[in-house]
Amino acid sequence: MEATPEISLAAEQIASLGGFPITNSLLLSGLVTVFIIIMSWVIRYQVALVPAGFYNAVESVVEGLFNLAESVFGNFEEAKRYFPIIAALFLFILLNNWAGLMPGVGPITSGHVPLLRGGTADLNTTLALAIISVGITQYYAMARLGFFGNVGRFINLKNPILFFVGILELVAEFAKVLSFSFRLFGNIFAGEVLLVVMAFLAPYLAPLPFIGLELFVGLVQALVFAMLTLVFLKVAVAESHNT
Amino acid sequence: MEEIMKLLAPGLTIAIGGALPALAIGLMAAKAMEAIGRNPEAAPKIQTAMILAIAFAEAIAIYALVVALIIKFV
Numbered sequence: 001m002e003a004t005p006e007i008s009l010a011a012e013q014i015a016s017l018g019g020f021p022i023t024n025s026l027l028l029s030g031l032v033t034v035f036i037i038i039m040s041w042v043i044r045y046q047v048a049l050v051p052a053g054f055y056n057a058v059e060s061v062v063e064g065l066f067n068l069a070e071s072v073f074g075n076f077e078e079a080k081r082y083f084p085i086i087a088a089l090f091l092f093i094l095l096n097n098w099a100g101l102m103p104g105v106g107p108i109t110s111g112h113v114p115l116l117r118g119g120t121a122d123l124n125t126t127l128a129l130a131i132i133s134v135g136i137t138q139y140y141a142m143a144r145l146g147f148f149g150n151v152g153r154f155i156n157l158k159n160p161i162l163f164f165v166g167i168l169e170l171v172a173e174f175a176k177v178l179s180f181s182f183r184l185f186g187n188i189f190a191g192e193v194l195l196v197v198m199a200f201l202a203p204y205l206a207p208l209p210f211i212g213l214e215l216f217v218g219l220v221q222a223l224v225f226a227m228l229t230l231v232f233l234k235v236a237v238a239e240s241h242n243t
Numbered sequence: 244m245e246e247i248m249k250l251l252a253p254g255l256t257i258a259i260g261g262a263l264p265a266l267a268i269g270l271m272a273a274k275a276m277e278a279i280g281r282n283p284e285a286a287p288k289i290q291t292a293m294i295l296a297i298a299f300a301e302a303i304a305i306y307a308l309v310v311a312l313i314i315k316f317v
Contacts, residue, residue, distance in 0.1 A: 007316050071287065179302050186305030193312060224298040231295060 005200045007193055011122040012113040028105065029119030032095045065090060065226070072230050082233055085136050090226035093129065096120045097188055097218030101211060106196070120188045123181065130180035133229045134173060141236040153236075176232065180225065187221045253311040260307020267300040 011023035039058075046055040065087050070079040099105070100118020108115045119125050142150045154173075156166040191214040198207045275293040279286045 007312075009313060009317055072291070179299075182309060183298070183302040183305055186302075186309045190305070190308050190312065224294070227291070227295060228298065 005196045007196060009189070011117055011124070014110050014113060014115060023122065023124075024114055024117040025119050025122035025125060028099055028116045029096055029125060031116075032092070032099050032119060036091065036095060062087065068227070069230060072227075072234055078237070082140065082230070082237075086226050086230050086233075089129065089133065089229055090222050093120060093184065093225050094219060094222035096125070097222060098215065100188060100192060101195075101214055101218070118188055118192060120184055121192050123185045126181040126185040126188075127177075129184065129225070130177045133180060133225070134177050134232075137229070137232050137236045138173075140233060144237045150236075180228070184221055184225060187217055191217055253315040256307055256311040256314060260311070261304050264300045264304035264307075267303075268297050271296050271300065 011025040013021040015022040069083050073079045096119035105116040154166045154170045156162040198210050278289050
């Protein structure tokens, strides 16, 4: 048994669209996006006063997220305003994490390379999500505080200590981008590596608890991403009391 | 010598890089349990803050894991 499983840190390219490389993780996250859009279309015709079945499940998820947003903001209007981005991030990341566990992701190959790979197991996707998250926070802060109000959070000329704190805050924003992307990427990619290695070592029965672990980790990481975005939004938008 | 380092490097990376965050998470959870024990009514607030803080600590462990994977497989 000399072979070792092939694990590639970077997502492999399977096609190219007019010079733009299409990777296998891009393909799977595209499929997940199409799935979300179709589900949204199906759901909107099931709105009723007494919900039933699938709509009930979706409504409980949305309600749970909204209660979380409301408990962090403490205010219904603000929670309603910032809820869409939080819920979108949560659902997209959750479905992408779980899509990487679907049967067929991995074994179906195109050439020598897997045709599908978990969307969030690609550093590009998680980096994009992190930039969106931090960028949206800055945008909402500017919408609430005005452009110079937001710059004033970082470049604070009142006294030397506050100036230094402002510079640290600026560095912390970039650290947030790195931290968001690597947290999500590391968790999901390490999960995939774990599953591959377990399947390689003991193909029968042993990978099952690890797939359960990966389901749980996928849920927790999506929740953590959404909650952290929520908390940073709250801090950014509440700055007006701090000067 | 190089063979020894090739085997040791990822192992040590994840061992040390996983032990310290584990300690940090244990301390945080212990303090959170204490706080909930003193004031059970504030449990949801404490829980939310605890989960956030644990996510930060776990991120460091994940950085160590990614570096170990890079050393081993790239």
